[in-house]
Amino acid sequence: MNEAADRHPVLQGLYLNGQWWEGKERLAVINPSTEAPLAIVTGGDAQSVDDAVQASRSAFDAWSRTTGAFRAVILRRIAAGVAERRERLMSLQSTNNGKPGFEAAMDVDDVIATFNYYADLAEAADVQQNREVALPTEAFAARLRREPCGVVGLIVPWNFPMVTTAWKLAPALAAGCCVVLKPSEITPLAELELARIIAASGLPDGVFNLVCGTGLAVGAPMAGHPGIAKVSFTGSNAVGVQVMQRAAETVKGVSLELGGKSSLLVMADADLDLAVELASGGGYFNAGQMCSATSRVLVAEERLEPFLQRLVAKAQSIRVGSPEEDGVEMGPLVNQAQYRRVVDHIETAKADGARLLCGGQRPASQPRGYFLEPAVFTQVPLNCALWREEIFGPVLCVRGFSSEAEAIALANDSPFGLVASVVSSDSRTADRVADALQAGTVWINSPQVIFPQTSWGGFKQSSLGRELGPWGMQAFQEIKHVVRAT
Numbered sequence: 001m002n003e004a005a006d007r008h009p010v011l012q013g014l015y016l017n018g019q020w021w022e023g024k025e026r027l028a029v030i031n032p033s034t035e036a037p038l039a040i041v042t043g044g045d046a047q048s049v050d051d052a053v054q055a056s057r058s059a060f061d062a063w064s065r066t067t068g069a070f071r072a073v074i075l076r077r078i079a080a081g082v083a084e085r086r087e088r089l090m091s092l093q094s095t096n097n098g099k100p101g102f103e104a105a106m107d108v109d110d111v112i113a114t115f116n117y118y119a120d121l122a123e124a125a126d127v128q129q130n131r132e133v134a135l136p137t138e139a140f141a142a143r144l145r146r147e148p149c150g151v152v153g154l155i156v157p158w159n160f161p162m163v164t165t166a167w168k169l170a171p172a173l174a175a176g177c178c179v180v181l182k183p184s185e186i187t188p189l190a191e192l193e194l195a196r197i198i199a200a201s202g203l204p205d206g207v208f209n210l211v212c213g214t215g216l217a218v219g220a221p222m223a224g225h226p227g228i229a230k231v232s233f234t235g236s237n238a239v240g241v242q243v244m245q246r247a248a249e250t251v252k253g254v255s256l257e258l259g260g261k262s263s264l265l266v267m268a269d270a271d272l273d274l275a276v277e278l279a280s281g282g283g284y285f286n287a288g289q290m291c292s293a294t295s296r297v298l299v300a301e302e303r304l305e306p307f308l309q310r311l312v313a314k315a316q317s318i319r320v321g322s323p324e325e326d327g328v329e330m331g332p333l334v335n336q337a338q339y340r341r342v343v344d345h346i347e348t349a350k351a352d353g354a355r356l357l358c359g360g361q362r363p364a365s366q367p368r369g370y371f372l373e374p375a376v377f378t379q380v381p382l383n384c385a386l387w388r389e390e391i392f393g394p395v396l397c398v399r400g401f402s403s404e405a406e407a408i409a410l411a412n413d414s415p416f417g418l419v420a421s422v423v424s425s426d427s428r429t430a431d432r433v434a435d436a437l438q439a440g441t442v443w444i445n446s447p448q449v450i451f452p453q454t455s456w457g458g459f460k461q462s463s464l465g466r467e468l469g470p471w472g473m474q475a476f477q478e479i480k481h482v483v484r485a486t
């Protein structure tokens, strides 16, 4: 940690059993627009995880027996608290994540909608509980109960810190679980603020616990802790595999939301202006640091040239800068490691023969900060890392296709299967292509809108399980049938 970081106030990074504590480790949190430290957050260790689990286990008995209606009141209070602290939460996401104001606002709105949605589901669960099951005989009767699975560990990444947290936390609390949450060590500030809101919501002590810290110091002990019944993890595939391996030791339930290499298909009859807008949004939103980035753009051969011209013009028009500057449309990458990783991919792709049409370098107007101009590549070899791997930066690879079947085959040729987009003015074509794509969400002529009511997660190595919707809550429930002889 550098000297400038030492001058910053130290934030308590542990919230255990309703009390704030300082951890032993010091984590410098930076502003990626300036590279300057924003705060020092203290991080925990295996002992802090154990303390959090003990607090959760003590609270579980009473919390798991509350009604859904009771839990809904608290979830709505959290949603209202987030709405009240909207400006503060937006500002933290702009300074810590580099998100422009409009992106930070979308995240806060998503969090509010998610807590309110799971409040509704918690209430509805009261009505569903103990529902009779139809049996082929009158000699027996059976009822179905869904019960909270226990203490759950939630491990989240840095790219959408508050949103990925809300997608796990709201359904876990709605289901009646107690929670140990570990934010990313890179972007813990939004979750620290969320924890303060939760602390004021009337949630009983011990139901929600927060342990900031690194993956090795905190995440790994969570995955292995015998007192945690289930781990819900969002992050990279490499770490997801490690979490699954640790969880196997105690036969824990695991939900994983991992990487993606998604495609946007521009069919021959597509509205090209719309296609360019959607390609730009799918590739450059959050500076491309999205698991759902549609980083492969497949365009009907006869429309390829005009599409590329318009896409390059669009990419070059995007204003890149600090969220504090007026009119900024794309912020920086999250830190130096991510910046280097993306630049290395760009250099390797050029060496592999891919053609860079624009962007991919530091804007002249931004001498500091982890800024990159949005890049458009074409002629990317199919075996090149830029085509096959998740880049997590503002880089689009555009390629022509000569038939619908070829477009579908190119899109599906990936170990991932998170999302896809189709642009076509013919609804039958769009639906046919959408049905053939191996992805958990397919958007047709649409930006990447996400509703709490629809599922989030993907095919193949992108996910294990689904978040959002009723599936998001079922992930934190056990199923019990009570069968009696009549």
Ligand code: NAD
Pocket: 155, 156, 157, 158, 159, 160, 164, 182, 183, 184, 185, 213, 214, 215, 216, 218, 219, 220, 223, 234, 235, 236, 237, 239, 240, 242, 243, 257, 258, 259, 260, 290, 291, 390, 392, 418, 462, 463
């Ligand atoms: P990461 O895997 O490096 O870290 C994710 C979290 O895991 C962090 O909190 C980290 O501290 C923790 N961690 C690290 N090592 C650990 C270990 N050994 N045991 C337990 N926990 C550990 O991912 P990241 O760089 O923070 O996020 C980017 C990745 O997240 C990308 O691959 C992206 O695709 C993925 N992501 C997926 C989704 C989705 O919904 N599918 C959403 C957002 C991000």
